[in-house]
Amino acid sequence: MVSLVQAPSMPPTLPQKSLKRDASHLSSPAPESSQSKKLRVAFDDRVDVRIMDDWTAKPLDLVKDEVRSALEGHLRPAADKDDGAYEQLRMVFISAAPSRSHDNGAVSSYTEAPSTALLKKYLVALSGRVSDLKACGKLVHAVLDVNWLGRDDAFVALYVRFLGTLGSAVPGFLRTVLDRIVGHFVEVSSSLGRIPNEPYVPRQQMVARLHNALRYLLRLIPSANSALAESLRGQFPNHRTASRQGYIAFVKNSLKTIEYAPELKAEIQTLITERLVKIDVEVQEELDDLEDEVDEHRVLGLSGLSEAKEDADDSDDDSDADSDSSSEISMTPEENHLRALRDTVAKLDSVLDLLFSHYTPTFASGKMYEVNDAFEHLISQFSTFVLPTYRSRHTQFLVFHFAQMSQAYAERFAGVLLRLATGRSSASNGSLSAAAYLASFIARGAxxxxxxxxxxxxxxxxxxxxxxxxxxxxxxxxxxxxxxxxxxxxxxxxxxxxxxxxxxxxxxxxxxxxxxxxxxxxxxxxxxxxxxxxxxxxxxxxxxxxxxxxxxxxxxxxxxxxxxxxxxxxxxxxxxxxxxxxxxxxxxxxxxxxxxxxxxxxxxxxxxxxxxxxxxxxxxxxxxxxxxxxxxxxxxxxxxxxxxxxxxxxxxxxxxxxxxxxxxxxxxxxxxxxxxxxx
Incomplete structure (x- = not known):
């Protein structure tokens, strides 16, 4: 690799050989030449050229100079702006992304992605000039697109510190940083852990790195809690388009954030329940439209649903458990519709299973403050999302189950329903349904x-x-x-x-x-x-x-x-x-x-x-x-x-x-x- 550094204007005291090569190599690779043919060069006393065996050997001072020059050129007034070095700097990070293409269609001109060691130097250089990045949105996005999950621990630590510095110094980028991390909640592809010339990183380790990064940012930046809540809501996948694996993985990762962000517990639980009720209602409406009761039983899984491939985080297999293109080709539209409905039911079933698993340790802990808080939150979710929704069929069983953990909770739940059904506002929305919920709870609660x-x-x-x-x-x-x-x-x-x-x-x-x-x-x-x-x-x-x-x-x-x-x-x-x-x-x-x-x-x-x-x-x-x-x-x-x-x-x-x-x-x-x- 060749690095060009401008020499001082003072002539050298000793004769020094210099080389000046054509800059056309930056846009396209030079054609292959025979081993016997020597490189043609031009000489220029003003240019000092150092031949490096590897990008890694590029000195940190040189990288800092490149970054400084690129940012200064980009930040000049419009008449004097020079984005040549800035674009080359962007290409360094674009080359390190999982995909070589960028959002504006540009493609890296490097024949090989930069090494992890070289990327570290660029990160160090950028970390020292974070305040200049406020007006460098494209560069920041390129850095955020870097595949950092599949690199060594030292790089991950440096990258996460950079994210913290960026989010602290330029708050406008904090939501973008969190969106990039939360975006991986749906899927962490095993291919991210297979970077050439780097040790293999398993999927579970990469998922753990996501949560470690969030934990660090939440501890460092006070405003990160509210920004993360907004990001989770904005990034929550659509159950109609997301794969079963991806949807379940997002819910599982969202619940995991509560472990280190307890302040967000109520918001995360509420968000998941709100989306769950929408699925529940949609499934029930679809089931009501089925002409054959046998179809309803098939959809609800009485004929069996495979659970073997649901835990995307626990496997390094990228195959989509929900895809079976060979069988789809021979399916009728009705069969495809039934299959899609069954897939939605599987999402509903799995998310409910996750929520039961999530709440159970709290109720088993015996810590009455935490247990009471969890139960009151379940009742609040029920009153807000489930009770006004006539068609919900399964989500309400969360409170049905946990209300029977003690007679005090059973009395509390029944009392809430009784007040809604018989109170002064007994003709208001939700109160008539409350009578049905109360009767069903008293009748069915063992x-x-x-x-x-x-x-x-x-x-x-x-x-x-x-x-x-x-x-x-x-x-x-x-x-x-x-x-x-x-x-x-x-x-x-x-x-x-x-x-x-x-x-x-x-x-x-x-x-x-x-x-x-x-x-x-x-x-x-x-x-x-x-x-x-x-x-x-x-x-x-x-x-x-x-x-x-x-x-x-x-x-x-x-x-x-x-x-x-x-x-x-x-x-x-x-x-x-x-x-x-x-x-x-x-x-x-x-x-x-x-x-x-x-x-x-x-x-x-x-x-x-x-x-x-x-x-x-x-x-x-x-x-x-x-x-x-x-x-x-x-x-x-x-x-x-x-x-x-x-x-x-x-x-x-x-x-x-x-x-x-x-x-x-x-x-x-x-x-x-x-x-x-x-x-």
Whole structure:
């Protein structure tokens, strides 16, 4: 390599041979010549030429002079600006990037990338002139594009220090620096660790270097915390376009930053949950559009999903686990759509698994301040993102699981839902859904104790009675749009009764009810006031059994009749002759329930007469995601039939041998059973 240095104007005291070569070699390589042919040169006494065997041998002082000259030339006034040396300096760093091409299309003129040792010298030189880089955006971007992850430890340390110096001295570049680092959260290609003439660096080590760099910057620069939060939000991948590996890797790396940036814990957890809910809703909408239930089961992974290639950070294989071009060629558009949907479900499943893994150590630590803080944050996320979203199906199981870690948390979660469902703003957005969430939590939570069940059931009954007395005098017939809150509370009580009737039977010493003892002592003694409350509500002009979801009404009627709690079969027969649409235009909506009127489309997604009835929306119904469902073992109460009562379509005693899960799934999907649609 040849380096040109301007000699002093004073003539040398001794004769000195100098060489001056044509500068055309800077734009294109010279043609190959035979070994016997000597290099033709021109001589110039003003130029001192030193022949170097390797770029590494270039002295640091010389590199500093080059950098100084390049920056000074670039920073001169427009009339005197000289960017020749500046562009050559940029090319040094462009040559060290994973790709030789730059954003403006320029390509490095070097036949070989500079060595790590030479790059260190350029970094040292730039570090000494960081304040000059404010107006050198293209050069800074070239430096930030350098492949630093795959070089030796000394270079990495120097590079990270340079990033810190740059971010501190020129705050305008801090976000760009963080974006470059966070951009690797999606993928760290194993090829970055295979730089020629450099020791191989495995992927895991490169990922660790990313986090070490962030840790250093956050410790050095006070404003880096907020900038990193913005960068994570801005760089968060689109679940429709990102690969499964890349999406999961980004979430995993984002969660890892909490270890050294606890100040960002709430923001990072919230960001991930917010994006997760969007995926959850999208998946549910897609599943609702599937014509075949078998397709839904295939999409949700009951036929099996490969997890072997999800952990991109743990492997040095760059093959994309999501690509299978050979099979895509032969797929129909419908099959490709189903495959893409299955891939989205896999992302949803894996991110939920990561979140369960993320929160579990905190709850297991026993540090009550941290545990309480984590639980309150889960409730906040639930209230902000999940509760107002009617179609969420899986994200809510995070709070479902951790609320059952103690009775105090179960009471706290149930209390939040109860206040939303029965408070003064009970007709506002989210509150009607809160009644469904509360009913589903009480019904399905395996670790919810009898005391809480009875307390919630009693308080719901009291509120239902209050609403009945407020509405009944002016009521001319059942009307979902006018009395939505009343029907939501009534349906919640019916659903809880179907699952928890054993817990609302009073026994001596408050002992658990055994199925074989139900009729031994004669008429069961029910929780005080409940039977009267439900009877008055059901036989009122509000007629909740006509408006509540037919599947739940049918099940409640059968159980209540069998247990001698209430006999409603004649009322159900009468209701078949009622048309809810005839009551709709009788009067303007009641002022107190205007919110319910505005949310009628949320309360019911049916058409025709069923549009005037509530959906059977109970959000803690069966959880089917294959990878993350392991976290819910022991949390979930499956449907348990009533002793001595058989379903209408049971023809054989042998049917009772069906496994419990099938019974549970059947009740969980009861709202979609066409047998129970309104006539």
């Amino acid at each position: 670790r919810v104790n009898k005391t809480l069940i009875r307390s919630i059931f009693t308080r719901l009954g009291n509120h239902l009675d209050t609403l009945r007395r407020n509405y009944e005098s002016a009521c001319q017939g059942p009307n979902l749009s006018r009395y939505g809150t009343f029907y939501a509370i009534a349906q919640a009580m019916l659903y809880i009764f179907c699952f928890r009737w054993r817990d609302v039977i009073m026994t001596p010493d408050d002992a658990d009810v055994e199925d074989y003892d139900i009729f031994e002592e004669g008429e069961p003694e029910w929780l005080p006031g409940i039977k009267e409350c439900l009877t008055q509500a059901i036989y009122s002009k509000l007629n909740p059994l006509k408006v509540c979801a037919p599947a739940i009404v049918h099940q409640f009627g059968a159980i209540a009749n069998h247990l001698r709690f209430m006999y409603v079969i004649p009322l159900l027969e009468t209701n078949k002759r009622l048309r809810l649409s005839s009551f709709r235009s009788l009067a303007a909506p009641a002022s107190r329930d205007m919110g319910a009127a505005r949310r009628e489309n949320t309360l019911s997604h049916q058409s025709g007469e069923a549009h005037h009835q509530l959906d059977a929306f109970f959000p803690f119904d069966p959880y089917q995601l294959p990878k993350s469902k392991k976290w819910l073992e022991g949390d979930y109460r499956v449907w348990k039939g009533v002793p001595g009562m058989q379903d209408d379509d049971d023809d054989e005693e042998d049917d009772s041998s069906d496994d419990e899960d099938e019974e549970e799934d059947e009740f969980g999907d009861i709202g979609d059973d066409p047998e129970y649609e309104s006539e």
